[in-house]
Amino acid sequence: MTKTCTVAEMALREIARRRSVLVMLLLLPLTFYLSRRGDHLGQSIRFLCLGLGWALSTAALFAGSAARAIEPRLRLCGYRGHHLVLGRLAALWTVGATLSLPYFLLIRFDQHDVRYGAVALIMAITVVVAAPFGLALSAALPRELEGTLVLLTVIGLQMMMDPAGTSSRILPFWFSREIGTYAVDHTDSGYLERGLIHGATFAVVLTALVVANSSIRLRQRSHLQFSSPR
Amino acid sequence: MNPQVWLAALAGELSRHGIGPDLAGHVVAEAAAHLRDSGEAPLSAFGPPAAYAAAVADSVGGPDLRPPRRVPGAVRLNVRGVTKRYRRRPVLTGVDLTVRAGEIAAVVGANGCGKSTFLRICAGLASPDRGKVYVNGTVGYCPQDSGTCGFLTPEEHFVLIGAGRGMPRTAALRTGRANAAALDWSPVSATQARHLSGGTRQKLNLIMARMGEPDVLLLDEPYQGFDRGTYLDFWHEVWRWRDAGKAIVVVTHLLNQLDRVDIVLDLTSTKERVA
Structure with a gap:
């Protein structure tokens, strides 16, 4: 537990020192929100949540890429793959929750006739999914530019594809449209349930993928055999 | 460079040149006494600490930097x-x-x-x-x-x-x-x-x-x-x-x-x- 907490603490310190990145992370969802606030309040909530997911995924992508150089060394000095992944995820989830709070308050006071609990739920699941999604991208695409372009494609598709279509369900933030509809349009709980199942599935699968990837990448190689000092 | 700083730097350089603590202490004490008695600035009297330490190392026949070989372990x-x-x-x-x-x-x-x-x-x-x-x-x-x-x-x-x-x-x-x-x-x-x-x-x-x-x-x-x-x-x-x-x-x-x-x-x- 100490090892995971230390990784989380150091990851948080690293993120906190990238001040310009933090400002951009904070402003990105706001621009999404303001882009549709004038003509479609409900859509502005959905866009805000997508912006939040995009911002946190990007932060996770860059955090994952930056950590690649030091992780083998940390593994060698006693950390296991799951210490590193869970510590980093804990830091990113903390950042995501901190970013979400002012936006929840914004919606709480700027929008009326909305299910606020459902909005908080979208934000929570977005944070939980976005962090492992960004880390998974950084694991699959070690170069940051490629990862950023894939992220851009995913978010672009998320905005353009018809959420009612089956194929849109393979996108990681599809749940936000479903729960968003439940929150804004006061539809039946079927939307909420589908969104919850989708979000939970993606959160579990992505987190498992990232842990598995880290365990394989940082495994003890078969040619190396340790014994206790005599 | 004041004498104290120069003497401290000399002690470090002598150590780096493999001069043992006894001889290094003696060299530093001699240099300190000379500076005190003459009132000269250390750089004009002896030059840079590194150069003086190198000269001392040469004058004592060069350091043996190889530590004594020990019997290797497991x-x-x-x-x-x-x-x-x-x-x-x-x-x-x-x-x-x-x-x-x-x-x-x-x-x-x-x-x-x-x-x-x-x-x-x-x-x-x-x-x-x-x-x-x-x-x-x-x-x-x-x-x-x-x-x-x-x-x-x-x-x-x-x-x-x-x-x-x-x-x-x-x-x-x-x-x-x-x-x-x-x-x-x-x-x-x-x-x-x-x-x-x-x-x-x-x-x-x-x-x-x-x-x-x-x-x-x-x-x-x-x-x-x-x-x-x-x-x-x-x-x-x-x-x-x-x-x-x-x-x-x-x-x-x-x-x-x-x-x-x-x-x-x-x-x-x-x-x-x-x-």
């Missing part, structure tokens, strides 16, 4: 038949190396002959095509570069690595600071690693490798960017670690008379010989 690192190819080009072919506790092995060779690859294989960070590496104990690894987090301070690095080794925060900080002092470095707590000079970042890299007192130290050209004084300090530290029973492997392409080691593995011809 085998700590045993590399057998390591072979590695990159895109069909053989980089390492059947490399063997045995390093015991209390021994230093230097891995030398031309650029691109696989020195860093060999060390990464020893550390378990890369897989060979064939061969085995047996490690008796724990491993510390100092990469050639990029082994630090740019946005963390040196002390945060000590805590991070120390936690991996199971060290409490205060013990990790204490150990890190002590190892930094041995390399003539006092980390400033607010400075992030990305703002350190190349040589200072390498000192941090080296200190991180030493955290937790690993039994086997794998050092990949750890002195890049060091000034001459720190370079000498580094080798004195390496000898001290050897005397403490560590098995040390140093990748280098600069093996001069100062770098006294027990084993030389020349990867250009992949031949191991005893120094």
Whole structure:
């Protein structure tokens, strides 16, 4: 537990020192929100949540890429793959929750006739999914530019594809449209349930993928055999 | 430069030139007495401390920098038949190396002959095509570069690595600071690693490798960017670690008379010989 907490603490310190990145992370969802606030309040909530997911995924992508150089060394000095992944995820989830709070308050006071609990739920699941999604991208695409372009494609598709279509369900933030509809349009709980199942599935699968990837990448190689000092 | 600062610098330089504490103390006392009696400025009387220390070392017949050979201990690192190819080009072919506790092995060779690859294989960070590496104990690894987090301070690095080794925060900080002092470095707590000079970042890299007192130290050209004084300090530290029973492997392409080691593995011809 100490090892995971230390990784989380150091990851948080690293993120906190990238001040310009933090400002951009904070402003990105706001621009999404303001882009549709004038003509479609409900859509502005959905866009805000997508912006939040995009911002946190990007932060996770860059955090994952930056950590690649030091992780083998940390593994060698006693950390296991799951210490590193869970510590980093804990830091990113903390950042995501901190970013979400002012936006929840914004919606709480700027929008009326909305299910606020459902909005908080979208934000929570977005944070939980976005962090492992960004880390998974950084694991699959070690170069940051490629990862950023894939992220851009995913978010672009998320905005353009018809959420009612089956194929849109393979996108990681599809749940936000479903729960968003439940929150804004006061539809039946079927939307909420589908969104919850989708979000939970993606959160579990992505987190498992990232842990598995880290365990394989940082495994003890078969040619190396340790014994206790005599 | 005032006399006290000059005398302190002279003491350090004499130590770096392998002058023993008795003789060094005598030389410093003589120089202090001369400065006091003559009232001269030290730079005009003796010149720079490094040059004066070098002159003293020459006048006493040159230092024997080789620490006394001790009987090596148990085998700590045993590399057998390591072979590695990159895109069909053989980089390492059947490399063997045995390093015991209390021994230093230097891995030398031309650029691109696989020195860093060999060390990464020893550390378990890369897989060979064939061969085995047996490690008796724990491993510390100092990469050639990029082994630090740019946005963390040196002390945060000590805590991070120390936690991996199971060290409490205060013990990790204490150990890190002590190892930094041995390399003539006092980390400033607010400075992030990305703002350190190349040589200072390498000192941090080296200190991180030493955290937790690993039994086997794998050092990949750890002195890049060091000034001459720190370079000498580094080798004195390496000898001290050897005397403490560590098995040390140093990748280098600069093996001069100062770098006294027990084993030389020349990867250009992949031949191991005893120094």
